[in-house]
Amino acid sequence: MAAAHPGATRALKPARGERNLGRLAWPVGYVVVILFLFVLYQYLLPSLVKPVSAPVLAWLPVATINECLMWAIMALGLNVVVGYAGLLDLGYVAFWALGGYTAGWLMAFPFNWTFNFHLFSPVRANAPGTHINFWLVCIVAGVLCSILGLIIGAPTLRLRGDYLALVTLGFGEVITQFFRNSGDIAGYNIAGGDPGISSIDPIGTGPLGALGVAPKLLTNSAAGNIWKILVLGLLVGICIFISLRIREGRLGRAWLALREDELAASMMGVPLVRVKLLAYAVGAFFGGIGGVANASGITTAVSPSGFDFGKSVLVLLMVVLGGMGNVWGVTIGAFLLSWLNSNGLKQIGVQFDAIAGTNLEASLPRYNYVILGLLLVLMMLFRREGLIPESRTKALMSMPSRTEAESLGAESVEAEAETDAYEHADPDGDAKIAAAAMAGSGASTTHGSPGARREEES
């Protein structure tokens, strides 16, 4: 997909061929990667000598891999909303929070009034509280978040661009504040308030645990973390699979059309309301699963302070940095950023300390958002399309479209449409317009051609 093709704008056909090949190859490749990680940490590293295994464990501890996988679920979800449908969502953390709290409600003993209920849960049968199987909770949280997505989506349907982003930003804050104050709502404790809900059940391994192959509960122990690679890897794989499949179908095409030109899409029979709401719902579904994965697999607790605006931005950064609309780019972006955020910066600090004798190990991670922000600025300056761009976006960045160039030339005299014909006959003129479009598209949106405006947005 990322193969450098000389005629970038004409490259879609070969790229498609590669994608067809990739369609068969990616599940195999993905499974191999996840299994390799598992085998590496489970069997290879312990048997290797320390000088070899220690750096690997220091740079990429198992816990970090799990975090990366969890964030990949989130990024893939936001990619549906932002990358596919082009609806900027700054409140995506809301779904992460609701997913986490769903896990809190269904996989813990949060409040005294909770009745005891067990459903395929790995915890001992006499434990108080509600204990439902991780996979079932994933589905429940996904559905709940989809509904929340519809609720959030509905009022934003008439909004575009900046206004849409502001409303979603508001919703993200609303949800967080709701949970922050949920300790006492009309006398009822709904979600534990500021401290949140803790000791959420870890992921169970079911038959594998019963057979003694895997630990029964995947706690944050060394063995549990290694097995979590498989569980979270499976979830990410499912999300990638769904993303790719939906993208190819009727709905995916409608999303792309919506991203490009809402009005034209509606004039071509695409029901905007339905299609937009579906984008929110599918994105939120992923977000809910990510929330459960985080609450049950990583933190084992949820509290409002974890669901701040920064997290929404972080996920958005993953999508933008990786390459909006490209599933693989987004996954890579999620891995890279969550690695930097959780362990990478610290390790870089440690290495730097060893050489220069400074004390960056503690301070560098505190500057994580500064560094991520710088990274974003650099990306926007030098590689706006992301690490692994969608082939379409790449075409957009590399050259102005023909109509765009022509409209810049003919815009002021659009009434005299024949101007177009004259300009066509004059190759030098065409080149000049193209050059002007290049300069213009980067610098300003005031040219008013819809194409140029879209370019700025994406």
Place this chain on the structure above:
Amino acid sequence: MSESTRGVRESLADVTQLGGTPNSPGDPAGAAGYGRPDSAESGVDGPTSRVVPNEGVDPVESNVLFADRITIRFGGLTAVDNVSFSIPPRSVVSLIGPNGAGKTTFFNVLTGLYEATEGSVYLDGKDITAVKPHKRAAMGLARTFQNIRLFGLMTAEENVMVAMHSHLKAGVLSTIIKTPGQRREEREAHETARELLDYVGIGKTAGELARNLSYGDQRRLEIARAMALRPKVLLLDEPTAGMNPQESANFNDFVYRVRDEKGISVLLIEHDMSVIMKISERITVLDRGAMIAQGTPDDIRNNQQVIEAYLGKTGTREGKRLPKPGSDQGGQPVTTAGASTNGEQA
């Protein structure tokens, strides 16, 4: 303006492009010349009356599209004033008028982008006045755009397939699982898209991004995309803008093919008279929101009101305008064009 000062009065067919309306809105002499026909039913006078849909036949039932006494007001401005308009089955009709005449506004009422202040629209006998644009499209009312509005970052084939959205059934789950039904549907959609691209003559470009197509091919792709809706009526908004004479001629043949082979009625909006005169079976002329004439190309060519609307009256008004030739005229066409463009994009 400059045309009229040069005394171009031979035939409207020779006049391909005209600037804005020749008289400013405040011109009392001009306004007097454009009295709106009183009969809302026909809105025609003199020689044109014989092409009015057969008397006694219900216009709602006998026409594939029928707009009944449409009025649109934007605040205090009446953009379209009591215009009735019909498209018979398997016909090529057109709507013309100088810039700012309300053509595009009227067009947008037909497609559902604007809500008519008064009046109703019927498609195939069904009242669609309150129907949303995307539903109208699904019901068989397809359009193209004055300024091409393709999905530039999608391939030509995908562009066409987007328009099939309303005809495809696959839901989210069946798409994820790829049920046999969904596979078959997708395969058929691909085939149909290819056929349509071949039909408009750009089959080779199926895999190209729409933004990389040439101007003419983009126009064709827009039509192929509109036809993917399986329309009953195809509304073409200035389809020949930017085409050279050869392309225009080919376009005429194409429109007839669409009508005869696919049984689709075509409505053209143009201000390029030469195209319209050759192609249309019936022409409706709007000026400043009112219908001033309706009839066959010959009728329209000889209609005094139409000639005046396009070229301006000779005599008193012309005399008034002459003192300042071309002093501020250069800007006028641009502003009118801007207004109509904005209206289209709103």
